[in-house]
Amino acid sequence: MIRVNGGTFMMGCEDKRDKDCEDNEKPAHEVTLSTYSIGKYEVTNAEYAVFMNDVTANPNRVDNLDRYITEHEWGLQKTTVNGETRWQPAKGYEKYPVINVNWDGAVAYCRWLSNKTGQQYRLPTEAEWEYAARGGENSEKVNFQYAGSNRIDEVAWYGDNSKGTNPVGRKKANQLRIHDMSGNVYEWCQDWYGDYSGNKQTNPGGANSGSSRVYRGGGWNYGERYCRVSYRNYSTPAGRYSPLGFRLAL
Template identity: 40%
Template sequence: MPGSLIAYAAAPGKPALDGKNGQNSPYVKHLLEWIQAPNLSIADALTEVRMAVIKATHGQQQPQYSNALNEKFSFFPQTKQEEQQGKREEAQQAAFDERLESLLETCQLHFQAQRAEVAWDCYQKVLQQAPTNKQAIEGLNQIEAYYVKLIEQALGDKQVNAAQRYLTILGRLNSSSAKLLQLETQLANLQRQVIYIPGDVFQDRLKDGSKGPQMVWIAAGSFEMGDIQGGGDGDEKPVHRVSITQNFGMGRYEVTNAEFVRFLNTVKRRGPQNEPWFQTKKEDSYSHIIGSTGNFRVESGYENHPVIEVSWYGATAYAKWIATQTGQKYRLPTEAQWEYVARAGTTTKYWWGNEIGSNKGNCSDSGDRFEYTAPVGSFKANPFGIYDTVGNVWEWTQDIYSKDYYSNSIYSDPTGPSTGSYRVLRGGGWFSPAPYCRAAFRNLYSPGLRGIYLGFRLLRQP
């Protein structure tokens, strides 16, 4: 038996309000509305009617019902076809929600991996499908705040190029950003103020907001390049005049183990098999890099020592990474730029004179206290404010080696020959005798060599 249900327009002993001007009463009005709802049980419909009437009459009329039904009943039950269609729609909605959630996760992963522009486009795709999605809107706000922070940091550090680059990105992503005009005004003011002074120490910001390697601003100028004092090797001749026509930044120190390991753990690579970047301590006991790809560490106590066992390929890869991280033009110095900085306005064998002296650099016979590499900056800086140009580690340069290049070198900004099998290194290493640590001495190695004495420092173009 289906049972029975009795509905009351009002509570027992209470009047039911009538409609005005011939309209249905509040009870009839809402009863007609809800009993026609498809696939809604009569009990649920009467509950909706009760709530609607109480609200419409401000509590004066409170419908009730007595339910003794033995099964669900609806005036407009859902047909089998409608039920199947409903299930299909539910399945489609569930699939849509799942795809949207997956896309949102992808957007967040892009942002966490510092691919903010890609993340922005990703969130925009979400909003094309779900225009009010709160998670996507919040994601866009986070990305905008991220670039605003980078711009403010660059402005605070007086990094005009970086601020301009981030402003361009912000303007492209959100031209209506409330911060855009204010930041553009601050940049314009900074551009009128900033003057690079030779000797200034600066650090460009990386993508995560931290600071990159310390650099020293070097003024353009001319110098005599080669074996000025005599007694050098044949490839140091003839002495010739060279002009460095643009100011540039030079690494204040040689790149350290800690700096290089940070690079390795960010890129999570070791270089191509035919162009390896470095060796670990497991591969050569002199190295201070331990661990494995993605989880390299520096042997305790050697964080601030210059990185060794690095090939020319590894040094170049690091420079390219710093360039990508900062948006600036980083690379290895040319041979001419390196000697210009190492001489620092002098014409002697070493920047302090023609004798190696005692405890002025880290060479094999320089009277220093270090058996192997020394922490960067352990000795006095040269007149340009650059440390360790005499000994410690051989430093890779950008140039290809040619023993006769000085006979054909151009006057302004020479960059070495265009072809050759070896790259030039300068400065001498911790095991090198004093003559090898002279400012004019030229060394050469295959770019793939990773030796116990091979390191590098960076140059930044203006």
């Protein structure tokens, strides 16, 4: 986990500062955040498999785990060993980001890890995600379009240089030593999706209610405009897609 010192930044897209602004990235607005921590890497297949197998082995579990994640040739696969269901990463994909996991599955992992460690793991808010992607306290100084650079190939796996997901941490990190916040896989955030108000905010948590959750960062099969640090997208919490995973916050 990487400590992100609190601070104030302009969240969203400004035509004078950024490029390819979309309507739902406006208006840019001032946000102040308290100090928090965020994952240096996206959660991997190997890490998520430990969760799935631990919960599967719990005789008191009530969750239907199949609703959290879909098997994939680059992701997790379900097998039967001595009559017991086991989840394992596809061979050679242990350090690749977990994919095809929905918002509920990401939150369930956070809760499981919190119970295991005594730490309060969670998904980052959308504001925390963007602040970290922009470089935290350095965001106004560096002002990069992508997380760590204005040259996307330095920091991101995306549609022009990738045919699938890649192991986490292979591309250059941003100013906070965080990897893959642009490209590789989109990342779920805590927030309900909603329009920006334009008002100054402190530790915002997004819309009060909604039907879709935010995800950020761009994916391996998307163009460079989708990997910008201000780009926003969303899905119903049940959505499971091959370019969609998550990282932790604390």
